[in-house]
Amino acid sequence: MQLKRSSGILLHITSLPSSYGIGDVGPEAFKFIDFLVETKQKLWQTLPIYPINSPSPYSSLSAFAGNSWLISPDKLLEANLISKDDLKSIDRSKFNNAYVxxxxxxxxxxxxxxKAYLNFKNNNEQSSEILNDFFQREKYWIDNFTLFxxxxxxxxxxxxxxxxxxxxxxxxxxLQRIRKLKKDRIKYYLFVQYIFDQQWNDLKKYANDSNIKIIGDIPMYIDYDSVDVWANSHIFQLDHNDTMKPTVIA
Known part of the structure; x- marks a missing residue:
């Protein structure tokens, strides 16, 4: 197969401009795709977009989930899941343009x-059906993730x-006791992943329609404290106390 030579830009989504303290998959991400088109680029390398438990994109809580910090508040507003007053209530006094x-x-x-979850649950008669459809589609990973x-x-x-x-x-x-007692919290984490999935796929479609390919990264590092290790401990080299020496990627 012959591959065409292409060029692009590496930019993690968190580095996009934002009034919310961190870049996200909202309007500025779409503007960046427009910039790539204008400068005749073909690729956007985003690096990992997984949820993290420490400030490193290579210490992921899951190999499949999306990072909720990348969800766009502006897109939540567009979807009528939050209000303008909700956005105004954000305390921006501790935000800094130099770091996150x-x-x-x-x-x-x-x-x-x-707030978005409550509005989705209370104002959408099909909320349970929508989340259940998403759950069934992603069950192979999201069942363990929401529980974790x-x-x-x-x-x-x-x-x-x-x-x-x-x-x-x-x-x-x-596990069944947790499912019963924490049913709503499990559904909340399902909702968060549903929203991330919606926003991410909207961005990806816009990129692909603009003839821009989004690429991630070759290495995928799983953190010891992750759903993947917890749910699949038999394939990791752990000691009798379920511990292993972690590898920290800066």
């Missing part, structure tokens, strides 16, 4: 996504190997 304040980003994005995030939240973001043994060992009785 991840703690503030996490707090503000989660606040908006919680819910348990992680319950135990204050502690590493999965520090959870109670029945949950650490994925005993079905313990």
């Amino acid at each position: 304040n991840f703690n503030e980003i996490k707090k503000n994005k989660e606040k908006l996504l919680e 995030m819910t348990i992680k939240e319950k135990y204050k973001n502690s590493t999965w190997s520090d959870w109670p043994e029945p949950l650490r060992r994925r005993e079905q009785t313990a």
Whole structure:
């Protein structure tokens, strides 16, 4: 197969301009695609877009999920999931153009996504059907992911190997208890991934329609404290305490 020579630009989405403290897949991402077209580029290398537990895109909580910090508040507004007042309520006093304040980003994005979830759930008669369709399509990874995030939240973001043994060992009785008691939180994390999927695919379609290809990165690093290790511990080299020496990628 003959490959045509192409050029492009490497730019992580977090580096796009934003009034929300971090670049996202909103209007500025679409403008960047327009810029690539104007400068006769063909490729946009975004690097990893997975959720992270530390400020490194190579320490991912999941090999399949999208990073909720990249969800665009402007797109949430367009979808009538939040209001202009919700956007005005964001505390921008700790934002800095020179760096990303991840703690503030996490707090503000989660606040908006919680509001968006409530509006989606209360104002959309088909909300359950929409989320169930998405769940069925992505079940091979999202079932474990939403459960993992819910348990992680319950135990204050502690590493999965520090959870109670029945949950650490994925005993079905313990997992079913969480599914029953935390049903709404599981659905919230499902909603967040649904929104990311919608926004990401809108951006990807715009890029492809503009003859721009989005590429990621060759290495895919899974963090020890990830759903992938928790749900598939048999394929990782762990000791009898379910621990392994982590590799930290800066």
